[in-house]
Amino acid sequence: MTHSPFFAPRAKLGQPIGEVPEWKPHELPMIPGSPSTPDMPVRRRVLFGLVSVLLGLTGSLGTALVTVNLFQIQGELGLTPVEGAWLTSAYLMTNIAMNLLLVKYRQQFGVSSFVKVFLSLYALAAVAELLVHSFPTGVAVRAFSGVAGAALSGMTVFYAMQTLPAKMKIQSLLIGIGITQLGIPIARVISPMMIDLGGWQTLGALEAALALASVVAVHLVAIPHGMRIHAFEPADILSFLLLASGLALFVAVLSLGRLEWWFERPWLGIAAASGVALVTIGWIHEHRRANPLIDTWWFTSASYVRFAVSILFVRMLLSEQPVGTTGLLQALNMAPEQLRHLYATVAVATLAGTLVGAFSLMISPKLVLAQSFATLTLIALGSWMDAHATVQTHPANLFLSQALVSFAAAMFMGVVVMQGLDHLMRRGFGSIITFVVTFSLTQVLGGLLGGAILSTFQTLRSAHHAAYLAEALTATNPQAAMTIQTYVGAYASTIADPAARTTQGLSVVAQQVLQQANILAFNDVFFLIFWIALAQLVLTAAFTGRSLWQARRQATASATAPPDDVRTAGAVV
Template identity: 35%
Template sequence: MSGQAAAPAPPPGLQLRRALPYAAASAILALTQGLGQGFVSVNIPQIAGDLGITATEASWLMAVYMIPRATLPLMLIKLRTQFGLRRFAEVGIVAYLLVSFAAVWISDLRSAVVVQALSGIASAPLSTLAFLYMLEPLGPAWKMRLGLPMALALISAGPLLARVISPALLGDGGLTWMHLTALGLAMVSLAVVFRLPLTPVPHEKVLRPMDFVSFALLSVGFGGVIIACVMGPIHWWTAAPWIGWMLAAAVASLTAVVVIELHRKAPLFDVRWLASPEIVHLTVALFLFRLILSEQSTGAPRMFQILGVAPSQMTGLFAVICLASLLGALACVGWMRAGREPQFHLVALLLVAAGAWMDAQSTIDTRPEQLLVSQAMISFAGMLFLPPAMMAGLGAAMRKGPNYLLSFVIVFLSTQSIGGMLGSGAFSTLINGRQAQHLQLLAEQVPATSPLAAADLAGRMAALAPQIADPALRRAQAVALLAQDAANQAYVMAYNDAYFLTFLISAAAAAALLLHVFRDWLAARIAKPEAESPP
């Protein structure tokens, strides 16, 4: 018999009848957080109208919501470890319920900004709780293979479902019904958290005074980048000097964080590990793919909005996108294994490239039904990419030790939250710039004095004759409609340029991945005979 005690066996998963409630709780928590975020991001014009403010002012609501969502999870991990999982869950969900109740009484921009900032703070624990409730009933072998893809799919489904159900809620009861729906979900989540306790973890004193200094500087840095990405395309980057000053302050704050963490004996996150080739490669891959996926979150919805497509006409498209995301998660459950990340990522990049190329053929007459297949391919690809990448990152962190989990969280948050906002800002900036160029080219190719423009204008005036008797007003209205059609055509051409750029980036990334895999295969083949040769 060995003198050493055998390592304890890992705990098995719960029985199916006990596991299903935890899976349902994970779905409720994920949808509560996702719908709360989606109700704001997809209804900015309606919120602006309800509060009597401009859409530009209403965009601040999204910015102040995303800042704590991007930074707070880092500290929540330490808070959970120091004060206990149970207290963390109960305090987090009670705070979210109170903020959801306060949202019902929003009446102006100031109160809306305050409530949205609090909502971002209070909703930050919900994503973590959704993960924990999905992993809780599963055995070790299934936590990564089943729990991780399904939790990610449920979290990503919330904003998509918000686009599906928002038209019905706004049509029946306006923003009040939207806020009441969020409040109802928060109340259900509260009951779920108190009814289904999570397995407690040992408490450990991990918070240090310098952690709060690093976190404050990190929040300033991330917050500056997020606000600039939201407001830059709206105000235009060079037209508002405060955006440049904010970006400079953000860079200075992030630089200060790196300097502080490099000189700490117990850093909040390990900068040297983050700069290692393996983690840099993972960071670049996550960041690049998040930028690519901005084609779906920023591209098609805004293009259809410009073309006059009502939100209720896009519900079918987003329902298909949501379904494709869930199917992608199921594909990960069936085939995801450690070491298969390159194959998953290659398929995902090829699907995005194919979908973006299909979208690049859009015209002014394109409607959501024509993009069902391409957008479903991109959504499916997104879920094929993220779980294997996250599994690889978590594996790399856990091989170094549990303390490196916070360092990986920094990588994941910066690439997903910051990458998503940066991708949206870059996509919108590209669209605005290309639209202006295309509009100028259209004006040069078809001047107002050309026979083609004169014939089009005459046809529009004839169509307006039964409605407008005054010839001068009729001509002015016809000219305005002609200019609007030209602007819409320029926007579609700009979106096609952005879609085609997404295709080129995805195809180039797929080619680079193939070369990387071939290099690794060649190196392993060369090293094998050397290892087998006798000394």
């Protein structure tokens, strides 16, 4: 490998490093920092596909196993719910920040170095997790995992792009992204068994084993080289420190806000204000640079803002599953073992959505518009189906609705990538970091913001329903009095003291009231998602219709306009 200084003179920015190989047209890397796609036998393509799956599961399962089993980890480490939330927050805080630098790292040091260095760091972090026995070390290791884990998604996509012929690069790209979406459902399927085998340490051992296997795999099946260019400049340091710090503070506030409660902890307000200040200063610094990390002019254009806001809202709606459905099942006291078939269905639907979304575009790229409408329609339909839950609801009742939402979520990733690439190709691949950061921000912050809003809404609605239901449980209400007496009488054979028996019966009634209030509140959450999805569907149709009308009008005007020489002659006359 040709060595080069970390910071090159400004005149050399964008210039190739070393000799550029002579590739065939279909073998060219999509951009500097991405691998080439050389011709290779089918057997080797299969190997790349297997490594892609391994990398995707390694990266997605790493954080999913912690998220899914957070209560178990809290119990074994003796952590409070707030301390447990810091474990997931620390990962996301560093993960979202690293996307500002990873593209430039690949461009300057090459995709091969990118794969080996960051995967080795991730494996080191995974092994270190096995030694975690306290809260501070747990947070530190999760933060370090976030730094290295940010690269796993890119590695998965790069290996996936080698599995299909060059003419199917888009399909390979979408399949690679789809693989990374399988972590959560697979984690929920396998976690009960893994916990039974040896507690949360077994989960850490699985993560470490996958990481080490991935290190071996990428050395045995090396990624093809791409083009390297001079990318880093000193001003990147200040931009990264400002923007990364601000975004990390946003992640912390959104992750901890509901648990600490938004207006009761001063540090939440201070952190939010500091995040706004840091991002604003970083944005101003970027706006004045000749070669910024973020293309601020493009990012603030009307069309790009509409694109970013629309995918942010859809990502927020997709919190229906991790917040709404999972929370509902917890309120119904469903054990993890009872949910395995539900999440197996979710995993299958996610895979189906990925494949349908990718290969339907081979019929026509214009189908991305139909996929966009289908995504919102399926989310609305699935939420409406879930909004009629009762205490009799079981996981089997949610199979169809969650399959629809999961299918939509997987297909939505293809919509985001295709629409983003359309914007990027019109702007130029020099703004690739802006697109990558937009994708990361909308997915991470959208998920956190959606989760924060929906969980807060559920908490408020639960308190409302509990107060309403409690009003009916008065001694003057004959039906309520009879219900209370029934529960009190149920303990007649086990509790001799009438006062203690009455207290126990009232406690059971209170628990049932709280459960019913939570179920009604989750129904409200599902209805809220349903109406927002419908509203966004209408707005998307309106904006799409307006764009098509303007395009048709311009085409008609161009077709009826006189030739240039006729207009010129008329002007002379």
